[in-house]
Amino acid sequence: MKKLLSILGSSSIVISLGTYVVSCNPNKDTINILFVPSQNSTEIISTVKPLEEKLANELSKIAQADNRTSTKKVKISTSTNYEVAGKTLQDGKAHLAFLPVNTYTKYRGTDKDGVFDKQGILLNASRAGAKPETTFEKFKGEDDKFSSTLAMEKITLETSWELSKHYNKMVKDNLNELKTQEKAKNLLLDQENEASYYRSYIYANNQFLSDNNFNIDSFEDSASYHEALKELILKGTNDKKFQFTFGASKTSSAGVLYPMLWLQDVLKIEDNNLKDLWQNKHEQGSYPQASQEVSNATSNYAVGFSDIRMESKSSNDVENGFKNTTIIGATDPIINDLIAYSKKTIKDETFKDDLRTAFKNLIEDKENASIFEIYNHTGYVGPASKENSFDFELATDKSITQTTNATQTLLDKMKNW
Known part of the structure; x- marks a missing residue:
């Protein structure tokens, strides 16, 4: 996975040799989504590129059904590595990122009674089991x-x-x-x-x-x-x-x-x-x-x-x-991996709920299966309703904290390696 440099930010984008350099202030009319380079970045972009139009259209449908309007566009990029993805989301230079839990844990911010100030959990992925395990x-x-x-x-x-x-x-x-x-x-x-x-x-x-x-x-x-x-x-x-x-x-x-x-x-x-x-x-x-x-x-x-x-x-x-x-x-x-969101750029609960509904709708449509297969995701788990959003994130964060204590100890040990 030799990676494209994709550091998300504002509407000002300089393109050179397939490398994206984006400045610091996200465009309010564009949802910037960051993918980690678990595969070749060019292949990731070509696979998930249809998500830009599909997610924008789905958000528009959801808003219309509630007598609202959504005109947001979607921009997808890949990061050079997992740490860049986590830091970019932490700094509010992206709206969403597909992250493994240990990257999320490192960059979710300061703990205030189980709630973290930089990143939140939009959805938790599910995937088909491995037959050698099942x-x-x-x-x-x-x-x-x-x-x-x-x-x-x-x-x-x-x-x-x-x-x-x-x-x-x-x-x-x-x-x-x-x-x-x-x-x-x-x-x-x-x-x-x-x-x-x-x-x-x-x-x-x-x-x-x-x-x-x-x-x-x-x-x-x-x-x-x-x-x-x-x-x-x-x-x-x-x-x-x-x-x-x-x-x-x-x-x-x-x-x-x-x-x-x-x-x-x-x-x-x-x-x-x-x-x-x-x-x-x-x-x-x-x-x-x-x-x-x-x-x-x-x-x-x-x-x-x-x-x-x-x-x-x-x-x-x-x-x-x-x-x-x-x-x-x-x-x-x-x-399983998460779709994480930046608390600097996504604060509205209705918008957050629209995003959750849109991703769930898209992954349940078999026509979109190839998009989400890039990370072997087969479904997404989120709160039962918008009102349960806080409790869902709090419980998921608690579970992640409990299961990543060992990895955090390891990361501390590896700092000077």
Whole structure:
């Protein structure tokens, strides 16, 4: 995901070589929406560009139904990284941003009795469950059905090992079918079981694993798996041939924070070694690029949500991604992404309610599915009514605070890395 520079702001826009530089005061007649670069910025813009007209039209319809008028336009851009998106929204240079919870947490502002002064939560995303998880025995309840509650428990060493093996077996059993993005999504996404979370997985190049005598299916127990995997990964603390991989943005949940917590809490790697892994890392780009790199052995590892191997539009890259890589670990669950809003630029509750209704209406229309698939969103959760907006945001912020304490502690530790 080599990124376009898109720092949102006013109606004054200088365009040079596909780079947007926007000054500080947002145009009151234009809703500026910022997307984070989880994929190539050009692809994101081309995919979500129809949202500009569709959202403007939907807001107009909603207003007309209430004997009001909406003439607002919509402008979509991508940021250079997650931190720029969070800071841009915090400063009021954008109205809305699609953010992972850890980026939102860092830039939501000062806590005043559970309410934050810079950013608020417009909507929380839901997504189709990952079939390797919805079919995993440890994530099934008494009725033998997938339990989101069980799946959202903190990951253990044994569960990380067993879930990885289960995932790999599902891929291996369907390898002849996993040759296009569409087929991979049909096989690996469970549309009947929506999830309010996702998790990051650690992918490794098969030849790299073979050269280092690591076979995740060969271990008799999780202790043996732990010992061998920890030894392999620690080789990357001082040897570039074994370097581990992270994303470029420290606040990326799936690209940095949760893989780092997995190394710390599951593999029990000490702080000095975590620092060495970070400073000696291979820095991956977009998730499709990361999948391609680990597939062709440009890197040993890749980290990212399930499943980054099917994010490429190239059928050859999808096929090689599944054929040439193995999952070797699974992180804790991550609360789904948010559509966050700037409290500097959005203060009117009616407008906020219109936006929530518009996004819900658009994502429920199958004609718009490709727009929201850019982040694998299948639906949006918000307050039951405009009157419940404060309570919804307060409760969601509280839940996010509780689940991001560990990542905030980690970010504090990583400040000087």
